[in-house]
Amino acid sequence: HHILVLHGPNLNLLGTREPEVYGTTTLSDIDARLRTLAEQAGAKLTSFQSNHEGALVDRIQASASDGTTHIVINAGAYTHTSVAIRDALAAVTRPVIEVHLSNVYRREPFRHHSYLSDIAVAVIAGLGAEGYCAAVRFVLQQPA
Ligand code: DQA
Numbered sequence: 001h002h003i004l005v006l007h008g009p010n011l012n013l014l015g016t017r018e019p020e021v022y023g024t025t026t027l028s029d030i031d032a033r034l035r036t037l038a039e040q041a042g043a044k045l046t047s048f049q050s051n052h053e054g055a056l057v058d059r060i061q062a063s064a065s066d067g068t069t070h071i072v073i074n075a076g077a078y079t080h081t082s083v084a085i086r087d088a089l090a091a092v093t094r095p096v097i098e099v100h101l102s103n104v105y106r107r108e109p110f111r112h113h114s115y116l117s118d119i120a121v122a123v124i125a126g127l128g129a130e131g132y133c134a135a136v137r138f139v140l141q142q143p144a
Contacts, residue, residue, distance in 0.1 A: 001041075003139055004068045004094075005034055005132065006056060007049035008076030008085075014101075022101045025129040033129070034072075034136050041140045053082055060088035068092075070139045072132065074099045079114045086115040095142075097135040100125040 007027060010017060015026035031047040038045035046068075048059050056078065063071060071094050078085050079100070089096050096119060103126030104111040117123050122138065124131040 001038070001043040001139055001142070001144060002067045002069050003034075003038055003043060003045045003136060004059075004063050004071045005031065005045060005047040005136075006059065006071060006073040006075070007047070008056060008074060008078045009051040011074060011076055012049050012051065023128045030129050030132055034132055037133060037136050038140065043140055045136065053078055053084055057084050057088045060085065060092055063094060064092040068094055069144075070095050070097070070142070072097045072099060072135045072139070073116065074101070074132070075116060079104075079116055080110055082115055086119060089116065090119050095139075096120045097138065098123045099131045099135050101128050101131060102126060 011027055014022055014030070015024055027049060034047065035045050050056050071089065073096060075082065075085055096116065098114065098116045098120040105125065124134055127134060
C-alpha cells in the first residue's frame with residue numbers, strides 16, 4: 001500500500017485551533033503517528049497539507065502516477081464547498097476514506113453536506129485524531 005493523507009485548509013493550525021472542537025494533537029503529531037502505523041505494516045504513507053484548493057487538486061492529480069493506492073482526506077471546509085476536489089478524486093479512481101476530527105453532524109447545518117461522501121468508501125467523523133488512525137488501519141487491512 002501507498003497511502004496519501006491529505007489535509008485541507010486550517011488543519012495546519014491543529015493543536016491551537018479551537019482545541020475544544022479539534023483536540024490538542026498537532027498535525028505533525030498526527031502525521032508521525034500515521035507514518036509509524038504504515039511503516040510497521042510495511043506500507044508507505046505520504047502526507048500533504050494545503051490551505052489552497054488548487055494545490056490540493058494538483059496533489060490529487062499527481063497521485064494518479066506516483067504509486068498512491070489509497071487516499072485518506074480531511075478536506076476541512078472544502079468538504080462542504082469543493083466540486084473541484086470531488087472531481088479530482090473521482091478522476092484518479094483511488095479508494096477514498098473521508099475523515100473529520102469533529103462530528104460534523106452535531107455542528108452547524110452547513111457542515112452536514114459533503115461533496116466527497118458519496119464517492120468515498122467510508123466516512124469517519126467525531127473520533128478526533130483517532131479517526132485518521134482508524135482510516136489508515138482499515139486501508140492496511142485491505143488486500144495489497
Ligand atoms: C473538519 C470539519 C469541517 O467542517 C471544518 O471546516 C474543518 C475541519 C473536521 O475535521 O472536523 O476545517 O473537516
